[in-house]
Amino acid sequence: xxxxxxxxxxxxxxxxxxxxxxxxxxxxxxxxxxxxxxxxxxxxxxxxxxxxxxxxxxxxxxxxxxxxxxxxxxxxxxxxxxxxxxxxxxxxxxxxxxxxxxxxxxxxxxxxxxxxxxxxxxxxxxxxxxxxxxxxxxxxxxxxxxxxxxxxxxxxxxxxxxxxxxxxxxxxxxxxxxxxxxxxxxxxxxxxxxxxxxxxxxxxxxxxxxxxxxxxxxxxxxxxxxxxxxxxxxxxxxxxxxxxxxxxxxxxxxxxxxxxxxxxxxxxxxxxxxxxx
Numbered sequence: 286x287x288x289x290x291x292x293x294x295x296x297x298x299x300x301x302x303x304x305x306x307x308x309x310x311x312x313x314x315x316x317x318x319x320x321x322x323x324x325x326x327x328x329x330x331x332x333x334x335x336x337x338x339x340x341x342x343x344x345x346x347x348x349x350x351x352x353x354x355x356x357x358x359x360x361x362x363x364x365x366x367x368x369x370x371x372x373x374x375x376x377x378x379x380x381x382x383x384x385x386x387x388x389x390x391x392x393x394x395x396x397x398x399x400x401x402x403x404x405x406x407x408x409x410x411x412x413x414x415x416x417x418x419x420x421x422x423x424x425x426x427x428x429x430x431x432x433x434x435x436x437x438x439x440x441x442x443x444x445x446x447x448x449x450x451x452x453x454x455x456x457x458x459x460x461x462x463x464x465x466x467x468x469x470x471x472x473x474x475x476x477x478x479x480x481x482x483x484x485x486x487x488x489x490x491x492x493x494x495x496x497x498x499x500x501x502x503x504x505x506x507x508x509x510x511x512x513x514x515x516x517x518x519x520x521x522x523x524x525x526x527x528x529x530x531x532x533x534x535x536x537x538x539x540x541x542x543x544x545x546x547x548x549x550x551x552x553x554x555x556x557x558x559x560x561x562x
Contacts, residue, residue, distance in 0.1 A: 447486040447512070447562065448511050448512045448562065450485055450486050451482050451483065451485060451486055451511075451512055451528070452511060452512075452528075452530045452531070452536075454481075454482050454485045455478070455482050455528055455530060455536035456530070456536060456547065458473065458478060458481075458482075458536070458538075458545045459536060459545050459546060459547050460544060460545060461473065461538075461544055461545045462541075462544050462545075463475075463538045463539060463540055463541050463542075463543070463544045463545065464541070465541075468480075468481070469481050473538045473545060474538055475494060475525050475526050475527065475537055475538045475539070476491075476492060476493050476494040476497055476526055477492070477538075478536075478537065478538040478545060479494075479497060479514060479526050479527070479528055479537075480492060480497075482528055483561065488561060488562075490561070494516065494518075494523045494524060494525060494526040495521060495522055495523055496521075497514055497516070497523070497526050497559075498514070498516035498518070498519075498520050498521060498522075498523035498526065498557070498559060499520050499521045499559065500514065500559060500561055501514070501559045501560045501561035501562075502559065502560045503520060503557060503558070503559055503560075504558045504559065504560050505558070506550075506554075506555065506557065506558055509529045509558045510529070510531075510560070511529060511530050511531040512528065512529070512560075512561075512562045513528070513529045513558045513559065513560045513561075513562075514526055514527075514528060514529075514558065514559045514560075514561060515527045515528065515529050515535055515537075515550075515555040515557075515558050516555060516556060516557055516558070516559065517553070517555050517556050518556055519556060519557075520557055520559070523556070525537070527555070529550075529558065530547070533549055533550050533551070534547060534548065534549055534550065535547070535548060535550060535555075536548075
């Protein structure tokens with residue numbers, strides 16, 4: 286007999302009924318999982334392409350978002366450009382409006398000044414016309430006075446030699462220059478010529494026309510005689526003087542344009558006369 290025939294086995298006896306069933310269940314579960322997986326997997330090429338496209342969608346979505354942002358930025362840039370252009374156009378229109386208003390104001394001011402100048406010129410013409418009329422009247426009176434009285438035309442005073450010397454000196458200066466402030470012998474102003482002429486006959490006159498117009502006896506223009514001082518303005522406030530030389534004429538330093546001239550009294554009728562001889 287074997288030595289181990291009576292030693293009991295330590296392993297539990299197998300239960301043949303349970304093991305086959307367990308194995309069958311596990312196998313069935315694995316097969317079922319494989320079947321479901323196989324059923325879910327794409328079988329055709331089209332299905333595989335669709336699955337691939339679906340798998341790529343998470344990549345395409347960020348690309349589309351980036352494009353949308355770029356488009357939005359471009360739209361904002363265009364909008365900003367249009368707003369800037371609109372602002373520029375508006376500013377230009379406002380500037381044109383302001384320029385138009387300024388031009389209108391300047392035009393109105395120019396028209397106002399032109400109207401004032403025209404009124405002043407008209408007033409000056411009227412004043413000059415009145416003065417000419419007064420001078421013409423005085424000249425007519427001066428010319429008619431000797432005929433009306435039957436007296437000879439302006440006769441020289443007692444010192445006729447002095448008058449001849451005075452008139453001769455004045456006529457010798459005709460053609461010389463007029464220079465304000467000059468006292469001769471090559472140039473004179475109105476009062477220095479008168480002063481120099483009377484100096485030839487030993488009479489001292491003030492230097493300027495204002496006191497010369499009151500240096501003697503006031504006489505009317507209708508009774509002037511050679512050697513009388515003619516003045517323009519008013520006695521004591523004369524702005525021009527000359528010397529009457531007879532026959533309705535005078536010699537005087539007129540202005541820088543004409544110099545010393547001999548003129549008819551009608552050329553520029555004086556305001557008054559003063560006699561110093």
